[in-house]
Amino acid sequence: MATMADVAREAKVSVATVSRLLNNKGTVSPETAARVFAAIEKLDYEPNLLARNFRRNESRVILLLSPNVTNPYYSRILAGIGDAGAEVGYSALIYNTGDDRERERAALEMLKKRRADGAILMSSSMDCGWLLEYAERFPIVQCSEYGPDVDIPHVSIDNYKATQEAMEYLIALGHRRIATISAENEYISTRLRLDAYCDTLVKNDIAVNEAYIAYASRDYSFKSGKARARELLSVTPRPTAIFCISDTLALGAITAAKEMGYRVPEDVTVIGFDDVEHTTMLHPYITTVAQPCYELGRQAAQLLFSVIMHNTVPQRQVILEHRLIVRESSGPPPELG
Amino acid sequence: MATMADVAREAKVSVATVSRLLNNKGTVSPETAARVFAAIEKLDYEPNLLARNFRRNESRVILLLSPNVTNPYYSRILAGIGDAGAEVGYSALIYNTGDDRERERAALEMLKKRRADGAILMSSSMDCGWLLEYAERFPIVQCSEYGPDVDIPHVSIDNYKATQEAMEYLIALGHRRIATISAENEYISTRLRLDAYCDTLVKNDIAVNEAYIAYASRDYSFKSGKARARELLSVTPRPTAIFCISDTLALGAITAAKEMGYRVPEDVTVIGFDDVEHTTMLHPYITTVAQPCYELGRQAAQLLFSVIMHNTVPQRQVILEHRLIVRESSGPPPELG
DNA sequence: CTGTTAGCGCGTTCAA
DNA sequence: TTGAACGCGCTAACAG
Numbered sequence: 001m002a003t004m005a006d007v008a009r010e011a012k013v014s015v016a017t018v019s020r021l022l023n024n025k026g027t028v029s030p031e032t033a034a035r036v037f038a039a040i041e042k043l044d045y046e047p048n049l050l051a052r053n054f055r056r057n058e059s060r061v062i063l064l065l066s067p068n069v070t071n072p073y074y075s076r077i078l079a080g081i082g083d084a085g086a087e088v089g090y091s092a093l094i095y096n097t098g099d100d101r102e103r104e105r106a107a108l109e110m111l112k113k114r115r116a117d118g119a120i121l122m123s124s125s126m127d128c129g130w131l132l133e134y135a136e137r138f139p140i141v142q143c144s145e146y147g148p149d150v151d152i153p154h155v156s157i158d159n160y161k162a163t164q165e166a167m168e169y170l171i172a173l174g175h176r177r178i179a180t181i182s183a184e185n186e187y188i189s190t191r192l193r194l195d196a197y198c199d200t201l202v203k204n205d206i207a208v209n210e211a212y213i214a215y216a217s218r219d220y221s222f223k224s225g226k227a228r229a230r231e232l233l234s235v236t237p238r239p240t241a242i243f244c245i246s247d248t249l250a251l252g253a254i255t256a257a258k259e260m261g262y263r264v265p266e267d268v269t270v271i272g273f274d275d276v277e278h279t280t281m282l283h284p285y286i287t288t289v290a291q292p293c294y295e296l297g298r299q300a301a302q303l304l305f306s307v308i309m310h311n312t313v314p315q316r317q318v319i320l321e322h323r324l325i326v327r328e329s330s331g332p333p334p335e336l337g
Numbered sequence: 338m339a340t341m342a343d344v345a346r347e348a349k350v351s352v353a354t355v356s357r358l359l360n361n362k363g364t365v366s367p368e369t370a371a372r373v374f375a376a377i378e379k380l381d382y383e384p385n386l387l388a389r390n391f392r393r394n395e396s397r398v399i400l401l402l403s404p405n406v407t408n409p410y411y412s413r414i415l416a417g418i419g420d421a422g423a424e425v426g427y428s429a430l431i432y433n434t435g436d437d438r439e440r441e442r443a444a445l446e447m448l449k450k451r452r453a454d455g456a457i458l459m460s461s462s463m464d465c466g467w468l469l470e471y472a473e474r475f476p477i478v479q480c481s482e483y484g485p486d487v488d489i490p491h492v493s494i495d496n497y498k499a500t501q502e503a504m505e506y507l508i509a510l511g512h513r514r515i516a517t518i519s520a521e522n523e524y525i526s527t528r529l530r531l532d533a534y535c536d537t538l539v540k541n542d543i544a545v546n547e548a549y550i551a552y553a554s555r556d557y558s559f560k561s562g563k564a565r566a567r568e569l570l571s572v573t574p575r576p577t578a579i580f581c582i583s584d585t586l587a588l589g590a591i592t593a594a595k596e597m598g599y600r601v602p603e604d605v606t607v608i609g610f611d612d613v614e615h616t617t618m619l620h621p622y623i624t625t626v627a628q629p630c631y632e633l634g635r636q637a638a639q640l641l642f643s644v645i646m647h648n649t650v651p652q653r654q655v656i657l658e659h660r661l662i663v664r665e666s667s668g669p670p671p672e673l674g
Numbered sequence: 675c676t677g678t679t680a681g682c683g684c685g686t687t688c689a690a
Numbered sequence: 691t692t693g694a695a696c697g698c699g700c701t702a703a704c705a706g
Contacts, residue, residue: 001449003683014693019685026686029691046449051683055392055698061430069416070614075407082406082433091430091452093398096419112338112383115428222618251618258620277407281559281588282594282619302529340699351677354700363702366675390698392682 003044010039022047061091062304063119065107067087067099068219072276073124073246073293077143080297081120088305090117097183099125099218106180111138118308119302121145121188139307144291144301146317153307155299159189161324162289163196163243166271169324170241170325171204174332175269179212179232179239181249183220193273211235216249225252227329233260233268240268240333247272247279250286265331275325284328292320340379347376351463359384376527398428399641400456403445404436405556409613410583410630411459414480417634418457425642427454436522436555438460447477455641458482460524476644480637481628483654490644491633492636492655496526499626499659500533500580501606506661507578508541511669516549516569516576520557530582530610548572553586562589569603570597577670578604584609584616587623593665602668612662621665629657 021036028036040043053059058166066074066079072162082092093116095107104126110116111134118139124131128150133230134140135152146154170178180197183190198208212235214228225244229252232239241266243251250272253266262268264284272279275290299318345352350369357363358629360372365373376382390396401418403411419429430453434445441463447453448471453478461468465487471477472489479491507515517534520527536547549572550566562581566589569576578580581587587609591601600619609616611625636655 004685005683015684016693016695017691020692023685027691032691043687046446048683049447049450049452050391050394050396052685054387054682054700055684056685056699059387069406069419070409070412072407072409072412074411075409079406079433082431085434091432091447092526093428094415094419094431095428096416109383110386110428113386115386209482222614248618251615255619277559278588278615278618281585281615282592284354344698352700353677353702354675357676360701364675369676385699389701390701391684391698392702394682633685 001048002045003048004045006037006043007036007045010043011035014105015240030288031082034166059112059115059117061088061093061116062301062308063107063110063116064092064094064122065097065104065119065124066094066122069095069096072158072221072278073274075120075290076276076293077297077300080294080299081143081301083299084298084301084305086135090301090305097123097125099123101125105130108134108138120304122223125186139304141304141307143296145189148188148191151316153313153316155320156189156295157291157296157322158319159192160196162273162324163193164200165322165324166243166273166289167197167200168204170269170271170328170330171200171206173241173269173330174335175241176208176333177205177212177237177239178241178243179214179235179245180208181216181217181225181228181243181253182216183243183249185218190245197243212239216252220246220248222248222252222255225249226256227252229253229270230260231258233262238268240329240335242268242270244270244272247274247276247286247288250288250329251279254284254286259326264329267332267334269330271330275323280327287327287330288325290323290325292322295320338385339382340385341382343380344373344376344382347380348372348450355626360546362591370380371582372509394451396452396454397426398430398453399638399645400444400447400453401429401431402434402441402456402458402461403431403459404434405435406431406558409615410611410628413613413630414459414634414637416630417629417636418480418622418638419634420637421635426643427638434460436460442467445471445475457637462523476641476648478637478641478644480633482526485525485528488653490640490653492633492640492657493526494628494659495656497533499661500659501537501597502659503535503626504537505541505581506663507580507606507608507667508537508543510578510606510667511672512578513543513670514546514549514576515543515573515578515580516551518551518553518562518565518569518579518581518590520555520582520586521552524554527582534580539596542661549576553589557583557585559585559589559592561587563593564589566590566593566607567597570594570599573603577672578667579605579607581607581609584611584613584623587625588616589601591621591623601666603673605665606670608667617664624664624667625662627660627662629659632657636646 097103142154217224270289279286434440460482483491554561609625616623
């Protein structure tokens with residue numbers, strides 16, 4: 001593997017000249033430049049990033065902390081970040097944290113060790129204090145989830161408004177007994193969606209019924225969605241609609257409803273959240289709130305690069321547009337249908 | 338950010354001693370060790386990986402080339418690789434290649450630039466010559482797909498045998514008019530599955546009917562599966578079973594069948610491949626050939642680390658067990674049912 | 675058991 | 691426009 005010194009020798013110039021040429025710094029005469037390029041070609045020289053990064057004290061790598069790469073919601077965000085990074089010569093290091101504090105910490109330690117120049121957190125189970133400590137010292141951006149009171153740049157959708165729209169839609173359809181499947185996690189999105197669920201009911205003069213609020217597992221598993229839906233549909237009087245905070249939960253709810261002999265949407269309406277791809281693979285296609293996952297990832301990456309390169313961000317929070325997509329799993333309640 | 342020299346000064350030892358201690362090389366007396374650890378603690382010292390890797394001439398990073406991170410099949414493999422890497426202090430750099438030659442090449446260039454110590458290819462559209470050139474110079478392992486004649490270590494399932502079993506199962510059910518949805522790609526898995534499809538028919542004295550062989554898009558899209566199934570089900574006499582080389586295609590086939598008024602499995606049997614999670618989220622649950630994706634990833638990683646660290650592998654190819662999972666989308670053909 | 679020292683390959687002064 | 695020389699932080703001889 002040829003080094004810069006080899007190239008310099010071959011081109012009969014100094015390493016400084018080669019370096020200048022490669023980095024477009026200073027000026028190099030066309031003739032010498034040609035000689036150097038010829039030498040690079042001849043020796044098949046590739047700059048050693050290990051050395052370059054060491055010298056420049058940067059890694060050109062960013063950390064991606066995701067609770068679960070396997071989840072299509074997150075994998076689409078990862079794709080967006082990956083593409084945005086590739087455009088500016090950054091690579092992405094993926095850490096599957098499983099929302100485990102220790103794994104998150106271990107990943108962030110890579111910042112101290114200089115393995116990465118910054119990080120994008122897709123979620124965080126660390127306490128805010130800890131997180132803030134890192135955020136003060138290193139470029140960090142949050143994507144989808146964020147600390148409500150910590151001042152870390154983030155990109156997300158407006159979860160409150162999105163839920164409000166979904167709820168208004170259900171109410172407009174005539175639903176009054178609307179249940180929700182939330183989740184046992186501390187995500188800001190979870191909290192905002194639950195808040196909006198309650199607030200929108202109240203705003204429409206519908207009392208919030210605790211029996212209509214269920215909590216699925218923290219990772220929104222299909223199984224827990226199904227189990228919670230089964231319970232909700234056993235409440236008397238039974239809800240005519242279920243607002244689920246993820247598509248997977250909605251799928252679980254639909255399955256539970258069917259197993260209990262209810263038709264969707266004739267007997268019970270189910271709506272989801274996220275719009276992951278496989279929800280339009282088998283009927284009923286799910287009515288859901290779509291998030292621009294890929295774009296969420298892209299923008300988070302751009303925010304991060306802005307911090308890394310200019311030590312500043314154009315805006316501390318970016319809110320992207322959501323979209324309510326009405327498909328087959330929703331309709332008027334049976335009493336009015 | 339404290340350096341090793343700072344620690345050495347604080348502990349009143351030389352940098353060599355600190356280095357030795359940190360790398361468990363040579364011997365250090367308990368007393369000095371204690372002093373050094375105290376200094377490390379006091380200064381909150383973290384080794385600079387940029388410097389360490391440079392010095393050791395290794396990056397402790399591996400490249401993951403996947404055609405599509407968003408595909409659950411690949412994301413589960415990625416999870417396996419990621420976990421196996423984390424256990425031995427390796428991080429994974431993910432490149433979404435989209436089966437694009439140039440992106441694959443760009444990713445592999447990272448090997449020359451020493452950004453990574455090795456690579457795992459989940460697929461490859463490069464010609465074998467090119468690929469082999471890299472494989473000769475750098476640690477490379479293939480996962481799931483591999484060049485049939487290039488001698489690169491790889492891990493996969495036995496695609497031929499797996500398909501054979503699936504076909505024998507269909508034939509045992511009584512099916513004679515069995516179609517297949519293959520794909521327009523050059524993957525070895527695609528080829529082997531098609532070969533096994535044909536061979537198993539012939540072995541059972543069933544003529545191979547070209548009209549029963551369809552090719553979906555190279556990325557196994559749901560849409561193309563649906564379109565191809567629609568065509569297959571229009572052939573006279575129509576097939577009573579469709580063997581799809583991916584679950585997504587199978588989902589598409591089921592949708593097409595339903596839209597054409599056929600019941601699955603009463604009128605037509607559909608079976609898939611891979612056993613990705615969401616195939617048991619809505620009925621009919623798909624009969625499929627399960628691949629141990631996570632384990633595929635783990636073993637690929639272990640193979641790669643073996644090459645990186647010892648420059649040798651225990652075995653050049655690892656074949657993992659598949660499993661035919663019979664669920665709801667398969668049954669006897671209508672004539673006999 | 676410990677310290678001194680010489681690079682690893684590159685980017686960057688500073689002089690020429 | 692070019693070159694000589696230094697040093698980033700660390701590891702590994704080698705010497706003591």
